[in-house]
Amino acid sequence: xxxxxxxxxxxxxxxxxxxxxxxxxxxxxxxxxxxxxxxxxxxxxxxxxxxxxxxxxxxxxxxxxxxxxxxxxxxxxxxxxxxxxxxxxxxxxxxxxxxxxxxxxxxxxxxxxxxxxxxxxxxxxxxxxxxxxxxxxxxxxxxxxxxxxxxxxxxxxxxxxxxxxxxxxxxxxxxxxxxxxxxxxxxxxxxxxxxxxxxxxxxxxxxxxxxxxxxxxxxxxxxxxxxxxxxxxxxxxxxxxxxxxxxxxxxxxxxxxxxxxxxxxxxxxxxxxxxxxxxxxxxxxxxxxxxxxxxxxxxxxxxxxxxxxxxxxxxxxxxxxxxxxxxxxxxxxxxxxxxxxxxxxxxx
Numbered sequence: 001x002x003x004x005x006x007x008x009x010x011x012x013x014x015x016x017x018x019x020x021x022x023x024x025x026x027x028x029x030x031x032x033x034x035x036x037x038x039x040x041x042x043x044x045x046x047x048x049x050x051x052x053x054x055x056x057x058x059x060x061x062x063x064x065x066x067x068x069x070x071x072x073x074x075x076x077x078x079x080x081x082x083x084x085x086x087x088x089x090x091x092x093x094x095x096x097x098x099x100x101x102x103x104x105x106x107x108x109x110x111x112x113x114x115x116x117x118x119x120x121x122x123x124x125x126x127x128x129x130x131x132x133x134x135x136x137x138x139x140x141x142x143x144x145x146x147x148x149x150x151x152x153x154x155x156x157x158x159x160x161x162x163x164x165x166x167x168x169x170x171x172x173x174x175x176x177x178x179x180x181x182x183x184x185x186x187x188x189x190x191x192x193x194x195x196x197x198x199x200x201x202x203x204x205x206x207x208x209x210x211x212x213x214x215x216x217x218x219x220x221x222x223x224x225x226x227x228x229x230x231x232x233x234x235x236x237x238x239x240x241x242x243x244x245x246x247x248x249x250x251x252x253x254x255x256x257x258x259x260x261x262x263x264x265x266x267x268x269x270x271x272x273x274x275x276x277x278x279x280x281x282x283x284x285x286x287x288x289x290x291x292x293x294x295x296x297x298x299x300x301x302x303x304x305x306x307x308x309x310x311x312x313x314x315x316x317x318x319x320x321x322x323x324x325x326x327x328x329x330x331x332x333x334x335x336x337x338x339x340x341x342x343x344x345x346x347x348x
Contacts, residue, residue: 096153098220098265098283100303103329104310106345107135108157108222110288115333115341123152125220130156130213131168144217155267156218158209160255161225161235165190169209176205182228183236187339193235196228197247199254207258214262221259222267222286226252230273249277256281267308272298284308291319291330300326314341320348 102124106117109129119126126147128135135143144154162185163170163177170177180202182195194202213221228235229245237244252274256266265283272295275285279301290296290311302309303326313319313332323330334343 096219098153098308100306100308100328102153102308103347104155104286104308106310106312106331108155109224110312110314110333110341111345112337112340113342115336115343115345117331117345119147119152125153125155127155127157127222130158130216130218140216148217153219154217155220155222156213156216158213158221158223159191159225160206160223160251161196161228162188162191162193164188169205169212173205176201180205183234186234193225193228193231193237195237196251197237197239197244199247199251202251203254203258206255210255210259210262210264214264218264220265220267220283222269223252223255224269226255226268227271227273230271245274249274252278253281256283275299275301279305279307282307285310287311289313289315290327291322291324296324296327300324302326303328312345314339317346317348323348 103120103122104125104127105119105123106127107119107129108127111117117127128140128143130140132140134140138146147154163181165171180195180198182193185191185193196202210221226248228237229241229248232241232244239247248271252268252271256278259266266281267284267286268278268282269286270288275298282302284307285299285302287296287299287309288311290299291313292315296309296311299309308328309326311327311330313330314336315332316334317332319332320330330348331345332348333341333345336342
């Protein structure tokens, strides 16, 4: 029996050698009794083992490389890049389209001891002073949020042609503002005309104001007192009339360009003589008493370009019968003291 057993073992070894010579790949393990013979293509050895499990070498190498590399690289690149870029740009608020058919509620200027406008469901734009802390009993930020939630566009007042010494940014930058001041306004205490020929010095001051309004939530900015060229009795700048008018046009164009760069629309106020020069740059216009002075037609390029023209008359209903068809909306004051409404604004 010992001889037979020895012969069987010898036969097994011979068989393995033949298989190796036939070209089997590295790592084939053959167990005979308590012997395992391995071939690594360079040398062979016989090692002793005791009931070594056969499932571990087969399972572990197969599961890890197959599962992990397939799942992780597929999930992260597909999910994250698709979600984040799509959500952020969509959420950012935009002003939307301003058209000639819109209506406006004026809570910003033109009234004193009364005369403040009333917001109605028909109004598309709500016009405010951005330096008011409280508007209609609410903190300004809350008021703006509520009006936007109701679908209103927020327009804000900016005296772009003067400096008012009660504005929040005057005292901290008094030296810079004084350096670009031209002359005092005789009709308003604490207010002075700006020297619009010093455009480069004005740019950082005005851009900072515009940035603050944009951050506050203003979607439109109305620029007042942009008619220095037409008020040379007060706005005293030592240049010729043609140079002054050109400087005014350049200033208005820069204001519009900068506002558009921060996603804000621009309305101008009055300044009839420069309408042909800037109508393509500005998004709308607000006028005072154009019916009284028979000049509403001068502003018709705005309406004819699908841009709104809002007119306010500091007088009674008689002007409503003459409202031109190129005015988006006209309101009159039931009583006034000249340049402010002390009664109530009424829409024609």
